[in-house]
Amino acid sequence: xxxxxxxxxxxxxxxxxxxxxxxxxxxxxxxxxxxxxxxxxxxxxxxxxxxxxxxxxxxxxxxxxxxxxxxxxxxxxxxxxxxxxxxxxxxxxxxxxxxxxxxxxxxxxxxxxxxxxxxxxxxxxxxxxxxxxxxxxxxxxxxxxxxxxxxxxxxxxxxxxxxxxxxxxxxxxxxxxxxxxxxxxxxxxxxxxxxxxxxxxxxxxxxxxxxxxxxxxxxxxxxxxxxxxxxxxxxxxxxxxxxxxxxxxxxxxxxxxxxxxxxxxxxxxxxxxxxxxxxxxxxxxxxxxxxxxxxxxxxxxxxxxxxxxxxxxxxxxxxxxxxxxxxxxxxxxxxxxxxxxxxxxxxxxxxxxxxxxxxxxxxxxxxxxxxxxxxxxxxxxxxxxxxxxxxxxxxxxxxxxxxxxxxxxxxxxxxxxxxxxxxxxxxxxxxxxxxxxxxxxxxxxxxxxxxxxxxxxxxxxxxxxxxxxxxxxxxxxxxxxxxxxxxxxxxxxxxxxxxxxxxxxxxxxxxxxxxxxxxxxxxxxxxxxxxxxxxxxxxxxxxxxxxxxxxxxxxxxxxxxxxxxxxxxxxxxxxxxxxxxxxxxxxxxxxxxxxxxxxxxxxxxxxxxxxxxxxxxxxxxxxxxxxxxxxxxxxxxxxxxxxxxxxxxxxxxxxxxxxxxxxxxxxxxxxxxxxxxxxxxxxxxxxxxxxxxxxxxxxxxxxxxxxxxxxxxxxxxxxxxxxxxxxxxxxxxxxxxxxxxxxxxxxxxxxxxxxxxxxxxxxxxxxxxxxxxxxxxxxxxxxxxxxxxxxxxxxxxxxxxxxxxxxxxxxxxxxxxxxxxxxxxxxxxxxxxxxxxxxxxxxxxxxxxxxxxxxxxxxxxxxxxxxxxxxxxxxxxxxxxxxxxxxxxxxxxxxxxxxxxxxxxxxxxxxxxxxxxxxxxxxxxx
Numbered sequence: 030x031x032x033x034x035x036x037x038x039x040x041x042x043x044x045x046x047x048x049x050x051x052x053x054x055x056x057x058x059x060x061x062x063x064x065x066x067x068x069x070x071x072x073x074x075x076x077x078x079x080x081x082x083x084x085x086x087x088x089x090x091x092x093x094x095x096x097x098x099x100x101x102x103x104x105x106x107x108x109x110x111x112x113x114x115x116x117x118x119x120x121x122x123x124x125x126x127x128x129x130x131x132x133x134x135x136x137x138x139x140x141x142x143x144x145x146x147x148x149x150x151x152x153x154x155x156x157x158x159x160x161x162x163x164x165x166x167x168x169x170x171x172x173x174x175x176x177x178x179x180x181x182x183x184x185x186x187x188x189x190x191x192x193x194x195x196x197x198x199x200x201x202x203x204x205x206x207x208x209x210x211x212x213x214x215x216x217x218x219x220x221x222x223x224x225x226x227x228x229x230x231x232x233x234x235x236x237x238x239x240x241x242x243x244x245x246x247x248x249x250x251x252x253x254x255x256x257x258x259x260x261x262x263x264x265x266x267x268x269x270x271x272x273x274x275x276x277x278x279x280x281x282x283x284x285x286x287x288x289x290x291x292x293x294x295x296x297x298x299x300x301x302x303x304x305x306x307x308x309x310x311x312x313x314x315x316x317x318x319x320x321x322x323x324x325x326x327x328x329x330x331x332x333x334x335x336x337x338x339x340x341x342x343x344x345x346x347x348x349x350x351x352x353x354x355x356x357x358x359x360x361x362x363x364x365x366x367x368x369x370x371x372x373x374x375x376x377x378x379x380x381x382x383x384x385x386x387x388x389x390x391x392x393x394x395x396x397x398x399x400x401x402x403x404x405x406x407x408x409x410x411x412x413x414x415x416x417x418x419x420x421x422x423x424x425x426x427x428x429x430x431x432x433x434x435x436x437x438x439x440x441x442x443x444x445x446x447x448x449x450x451x452x453x454x455x456x457x458x459x460x461x462x463x464x465x466x467x468x469x470x471x472x473x474x475x476x477x478x479x480x481x482x483x484x485x486x487x488x489x490x491x492x493x494x495x496x497x498x499x500x501x502x503x504x505x506x507x508x509x510x511x512x513x514x515x516x517x518x519x520x521x522x523x524x525x526x527x528x529x530x531x532x533x534x535x536x537x538x539x540x541x542x543x544x545x546x547x548x549x550x551x552x553x554x555x556x557x558x559x560x561x562x563x564x565x566x567x568x569x570x571x572x573x574x575x576x577x578x579x580x581x582x583x584x585x586x587x588x589x590x591x592x593x594x595x596x597x598x599x600x601x602x603x604x605x606x607x608x609x610x611x612x613x614x615x616x617x618x619x620x621x622x623x624x625x626x627x628x629x630x631x632x633x634x635x636x637x638x639x640x641x642x643x644x645x646x647x648x649x650x651x652x653x654x655x656x657x658x659x660x661x662x663x664x665x666x667x668x669x670x671x672x673x674x675x676x677x678x679x680x681x682x683x684x685x686x687x688x689x690x691x692x693x694x695x696x697x698x699x700x701x702x703x704x705x706x707x708x709x710x711x712x713x714x715x716x717x718x719x720x721x722x723x724x725x726x727x728x729x730x731x732x733x734x735x736x737x738x739x740x741x742x743x744x745x746x747x748x749x750x751x752x753x754x755x756x757x758x759x760x761x762x763x764x765x766x767x768x769x770x771x772x773x774x775x776x777x778x779x780x781x782x783x784x785x786x787x788x789x790x791x792x793x794x795x796x797x798x799x800x801x802x803x804x805x806x807x808x809x810x811x812x813x814x815x816x817x818x819x820x821x822x823x824x825x826x827x828x829x830x831x832x833x834x835x836x837x838x839x840x841x842x843x844x845x846x847x848x849x850x851x852x853x854x855x856x857x858x859x860x861x862x863x864x865x866x867x868x869x870x871x872x873x874x875x876x877x878x879x880x881x882x883x884x885x886x887x888x889x890x891x892x893x894x895x896x897x898x899x900x901x902x903x904x905x906x907x908x909x910x911x912x913x914x915x916x917x918x919x920x921x922x923x924x925x926x927x928x929x930x931x932x933x934x935x936x937x938x939x940x941x942x943x944x945x946x947x948x949x950x951x952x953x954x955x
Contacts, residue, residue, distance in 0.1 A: 048436055055428055058483050058484050062488050066484050073378075077374050116322075120316075121277040126268075126270065128314070132277070133278075133279055146300050147281045152278070153269065156267060161702065161703060167610075175700065179697075190631050191632055195639050237666055240684065240688075249689075251692060319552060320551070320553075325553060332889050345366065348880055349363070352410075356502075364489060368478055369399070372473050372477030375473040375476075383466075383469065398470050400881025402470070402471060403881070404874045409438065410482075411873070414498065416429055423486070424491075427487060433856075439479075441845035444848065446467075446472045447468070447788045452468075457774050457776075460834075464781065501865060505865045512862055512917055515921035526812055526815050526816055526819075533822050571761050572587070593737060594735045594736060595735050597722075599714060614704060624694065627691065634682075643663050734753055746768050750768045782836045785841070806851040808847060809847045814843070828899075831895055832900075849871060851919075854919050859923070861919040878904045885897025
């Protein structure tokens with residue numbers, strides 16, 4: 030297309046093996062334009078019908094992962110064994126437990142009524158059944174101690190309440206002490222009678238003194254129960270609380286629909302949010318939010334779907350406006366865009382028949398179709414309009430456009446499609462599916478533009494609409510200064526590229542999935558708050574153990590890791606050593622079978638008798654020469670009894686005896702409540718809790734491991750994964766999935782880039798039949814990549830799992846510009862100057878691609894934003910190297926060629942000896 034001259038006999042277009050098939054194919058299309066368009070529209074209708082009825086949408090990240098990978102296999106084994114989905118989490122925030130717990134109860138009750146949509150609801154761990162078996166959680170020595178205590182008190186409970194008379198108690202202790210001392214004198218080698226417990230005496234004396242001196246204040250003379258027993262005796266339920274009761278949680282699982290549509294699970298999620306909204310109205314002082322991986326994934330799907338819709342709309346409008354502005358008219362822009370829509374309809378049908386579904390990655394292919402698919406219409410229209418500006422009629426111009434531009438368009442489409450198809454060779458399912466979908470879609474868009482567009486242009490331009498031809502922008506004149514100063518241009522490009530490439534040292538990779546979520550999503554913001562305020566997360570690793578002992582051993586190792594915050598399991602709720610404990614607990618239970626509701630009135634010893642017994646006890650203590658404190662307290666009691674009125678003595682002694690009897694009986698009743706001899710079983714725990722931690726076979730047990738700090742962060746996640754795998758190589762869970770999937774995705778894109786480059790070079794060599802021309806065509810891509818990655822480093826724009834898709838895209842897009850320029854260069858006979866058609870085509874091509882992918886930057890989904898940002902930078906760099914550097918290089922390479930006078934340049938025309946079958950219609954049009 031260069032104005033410097035061409036020769037049909039020497040035109041490389043004549044030598045391209047695709048030139049004549051395109052020429053003859055276009056002749057056939059132009060002979061039957063209405064039939065061609067009708068067939069294309071009919072195919073589009075069939076494709077859309079298939080799409081509407083059969084195309085699915087997979088929302089789970091599990092669908093992106095290679096099903097044959099080890100970590101996916103482990104995850105599938107976990108799902109098979111535990112039948113588990115991830116929990117949705119309702120977060121309730123208030124001033125304290127008193128405010129939070131009632132709201133948790135209300136939410137759980139409401140969820141229970143909607144069992145069709147929600148299941149496995151858990152807001153508290155009901156321990157009432159476990160509490161009745163509380164003695165099983167005490168060690169055998171403590172159980173033996175309780176059993177001895179009951180043996181001593183059993184006669185009292187059986188009816189001998191007079192033993193609790195203070196006179197009898199003190200006299201009995203004095204007698205045991207005297208007998209013990211006598212035994213010690215006669216047999217010093219024998220142990221002292223174990224029934225003589227000085228601590229019991231001290232407590233009794235202190236308690237009686239408190240009652241007499243403080244006029245009725247009761248202080249229990251009995252030993253405190255073990256701390257572990259005290260905790261068990263108070264067990265009833267444990268709510269899921271954090272932050273000192275200010276945060277409460279309700280865990281539940283959504284009843285997702287079995288289809289794979291865009292709206293899978295929407296009914297449950299919508300109903301859940303409506304329920305939360307109702308409860309918020311009732312409790313305005315309480316904050317209620319919704320998070321959890323199912324909610325975050327659903328929100329992400331909706332955000333990406335909405336973003337893709339608006340981005341596609343903006344992209345389509347922007348591309349159309351650029352087309353109109355660049356080529357100076359509405360007609361051809363409208364035709365190319367309408368044909369693009371037909372090609373996209375074909376692409377959707379292709380997706381439905383081949384892959385059958387879209388996922389979070391492949392959904393972006395619609396923007397890809399708009400941003401890249403229109404390129405082929407741009408190149409076709411640009412060549413056609415230039416030929417029409419040379420006074421060609423419509424039909425000959427269309428034939429020559431197909432013959433000259435068809436091979437270049439095909440090569441560009443193939444290189445771009447190959448860049449995607451090679452991604453289909455990678456192991457990461459999400460990347461592979463995207464490669465297959467986008468590669469085939471691009472080819473179909475190219476086919477649509479090369480077949481339907483000529484027919485549409487012929488029908489339009491041969492009618493009254495085609496009287497006036499638009500005038501494209503003179504882009505070639507803007508480039509002319511760079512072509513006239515090639516050395517300066519190349520030197521400036523080399524210096525700029527060298528400087529920008531330094532930014533590659535600052536380029537980094539971010540696999541934090543939270544950083545890719547849509548801005549302002551409640552589920553994401555709640556997850557961030559839970560991480561920052563109380564180190565809670567919906568992410569945890571999973572370790573499956575074959576036995577209780579194995580799980581507890583792993584728990585100890587996991588808990589010792591510096592990257593682990595805490596672990597969760599339920600096997601420790603079931604005690605061991607039942608064969609040792611059960612006989613003791615059965616004895617304890619039998620001693621507690623018949624307990625009175627309250628003690629009878631205990632006979633009161635005369636104060637003087639009590640004083641005599643105390644004096645005897647004091648004398649015995651004095652003989653030992655120890656426990657002076659107890660002796661002093663006894664003296665104080667004797668003094669109070671002597672100085673106190675008789676009625677007060679009787680009253681306070683009676684009060685103390687009755688309080689002591691009631692205290693004893695209450696303790697025995699508490700013991701009876703936790704003395705069920707049957708060992709605790711899993712069935713004693715809530716089913717919604719057991720299902721989360723015990724496998725279907727009842728033998729496998731689950732341990733949840735929560736990371737310390739923000740394990741969504743790349744470095745923290747890597748350390749966490751490394752540490753937990755050091756304990757259990759088969760550990761699984763979402764953090765490990767994300768870590769491995771991100772690494773595999775990154776590796777897959779890198780592999781795809783290498784494969785793409787190799788195949789693209791092969792396609793170029795096949796097209797140009799010259800390695801030199803192939804490398805020249807690929808040069809803008811190489812320079813553009815250096816500039817792109819350098820700019821990303823300087824601008825602190827990280828690569829991530831969402832924008833790595835740009836890598837194969839850049840390869841296909843960047844080389845496409847060079848292909849068209851080198852095709853034109855090979856037709857040039859004099860010093861190279863870029864033609865008006867190629868210049869405007871490359872510029873509009875790049876700008877439409879920038880608008881197409883740049884529209885993603887308006888998305889709320891940050892992953893799509895980053896994809897649009899990276900592609901915009903990359904295409905801009907490739908545009909610069911294609912429109913500035915490459916023409917300057919080609920001009921410098923042909924600087925010594927002689928100028929070809931315009932008169933000697935042979936115009937484009939039909940090959941000799943061939944008559945166009947459309948000559949008659951052309952004459953009529955003239």
